[in-house]
Amino acid sequence: MEPYSELSKEELVSLQADLAKQYADAKALGMKLDMSRGKPSKEQLDLSMGLLDALDSASDMQTEDGMDSRNYGGPTGIAEAKKLMADMMGTKPENVIVCGNASLNIMYDTISRSFMFGVNGSEPWCKLDKVKFLCPAPGYDRHFAITELFGVEMITIPMTENGPDMDLVEKYVNTDPAVKGIWCVPKYSNPQGYCYSDETVKRFAALKPAAKDFRIFWDNAYVIHHIYEEKEKQVEILDIISEAEKAGNPDIVYEFASTSKVSFPGAGISAVASSLTNLEWIKKNMSVQTIGHDKINQLRHVRFFKDIDGMNAHMMKHAKSIRPKFEAVLKTFDEELDGLGIGTWTKPLGGYFISFDALPGCAKEIVAKCKEAGVVLTGAGATFPYKKDPEDKNIRIAPTLPTPEEMAKATELFVLCVKLVSVEKLLTQK
């Protein structure tokens, strides 16, 4: 197909009229679809219903380490859940605290704790004139929302296929003592689906922070969330915790994970993994914050999944369910947009999103047009700190929630809006 940029003004005007008519027809269909968040579909949720049978009134409620899971106690989680979550993250059980239903909550609490009480005895961040965080972007909007709430100055770091621009990360972290953290989704990143290369992980582990209380916030949200069953299409990344140990930097990282998109969003279990020194500091504070997390739900998860093999097998069911949707989107993009020069997109092997880059200055308008026709996408800009995409071009596509049929229709509409907005943009430049 011919790139739109090479069309004459007349051709563009004619194309615009045609697209505008198609858009009017699409609007008339009265679609109603919310694709704003990375939510599992009903079909995916149904996959985990067995979790609700894993414990019943006849169950033995003792944990492997001899606790009654029904009573108070065990603030760091039950032994078998530590093992399961450690295996999921590729670390050791002693480096794990199993928490409540959401890793986001652990991240928030970790930031909050650092502000109020410092990091392993450092000056509380709330006492500092300035706290800065590096934010690889496009990234996860809820990460940025946390640091924004705490008044952190967020510095955008460009993302590459191998992870954040590490030259820039090293420059900031190793020279500026106000830089206290960086948000990372190292595997199947939100929204691009990029995976950090071995070199990237090693460079993270070997950082020499100007601030002793600098920490990497390693949100391994999609650690076992492959889309394909073939081993060669399943990405594995290096374990940051052992790499950091090897680099003599054992305390530099907090790793987070959860089963929100393994079992049930909101009713899963979550965990933080870190060095023993970091965990001691967390525990000291956490033991005042709570008597303990939901150990019955931890036990329920272990009884259901049995072990990491059971969990991985379960993830293949998710993969089977969501793969057609990802492929449908990518196929439509290929067929409808390839060669037009009005957008690029990622082709992830895992995670929950496809990242689409439109022509600069078009993302907001594309999202608005989709919404007008009944398809709600993640707000344009959401993938950047302060919700401000400097080039107004990135759009996050979340294919999991709709049915394949809905997804096909929504993608058709999306492609149409991309074309229409792009033509209008190009016309303003003629």
Next chain:
Amino acid sequence: MEPYSELSKEELVSLQADLAKQYADAKALGMKLDMSRGKPSKEQLDLSMGLLDALDSASDMQTEDGMDSRNYGGPTGIAEAKKLMADMMGTKPENVIVCGNASLNIMYDTISRSFMFGVNGSEPWCKLDKVKFLCPAPGYDRHFAITELFGVEMITIPMTENGPDMDLVEKYVNTDPAVKGIWCVPKYSNPQGYCYSDETVKRFAALKPAAKDFRIFWDNAYVIHHIYEEKEKQVEILDIISEAEKAGNPDIVYEFASTSKVSFPGAGISAVASSLTNLEWIKKNMSVQTIGHDKINQLRHVRFFKDIDGMNAHMMKHAKSIRPKFEAVLKTFDEELDGLGIGTWTKPLGGYFISFDALPGCAKEIVAKCKEAGVVLTGAGATFPYKKDPEDKNIRIAPTLPTPEEMAKATELFVLCVKLVSVEKLLTQK
């Protein structure tokens, strides 16, 4: 029985020898019993096993307001859980946010939020030179631990059978703008089992705080935790939220409750109730902290209890289980200590504790002696701010965890230690 204080030195010496021998015999029994926390017994936990059958893989997972309880969404809780928790607290569903597994966590987060972000737009407490909290004592050690962690200056307020000394509360709250809060357990208080009188609740509701961001932390932990089945032995207190509204003080109170001692400690559900204005402020912050709480567990609780009548009926099973233990302790105290002038104790109609006041300067030693003989009690002093009982006399008895037989033995030992330590104390004064 003759009061110990009227015994001659010789009689005391002889008594001491006798008690010391009994204590040596008791130690030789090698008891091993942890009564340090208010934990339900195995028998009580068994009462709630049906909760685990309330949802299974065949269950309809839709909530009354049409949400799929398994997916993201509904950050303030599902409608039917709001109704249940509102009925439990005696307030309206619209005044309730249902949260995670622990009301202590909500309280911690509420304090933390106030420190970082202020209260409904007020100056964050971390920016203030001084933050003070009133702490009716004896009280709940985990309350005091939170405010201690945040560096709050805690002011002890004496407790009476009708609640805190309200003259003192009014004096502090209405004149000192540094006083930002007060910890209350208004019903079956921890550890005394006292219930706030109507006058006390009304005086709380009518406070005229010098600080606009002063809040009452109303921990209604034992709101339906009666020990007796007879209605006339079940205390009801006024609803603070409607009293505060009537007094023109709608925003003055946060109320907390949970099912930790209704269903399972650690695997229950919790809630905060407050004015709509306060809830808006909480939600603004909470929506960054978490995507939502465990809605499946909320649904599980509603399906199991059905409604507040079902919950109250369930609480009568708990009452039946724990009443004999409370009565065994009180009977032994009556038989062994009445008239000796070496201790006073409360006779609660609900809650989880009996409060014992020894002779001044004796509590630490009594707890130490019990521990030496194998019975671990809550640390002496724990019921006061900074763990410092100014008179070293208060001891919290937690009768629920042991079996009745264990409880009887432990009480015998406790009484023996009270006598022995009291005699030794009196001898130093002869």
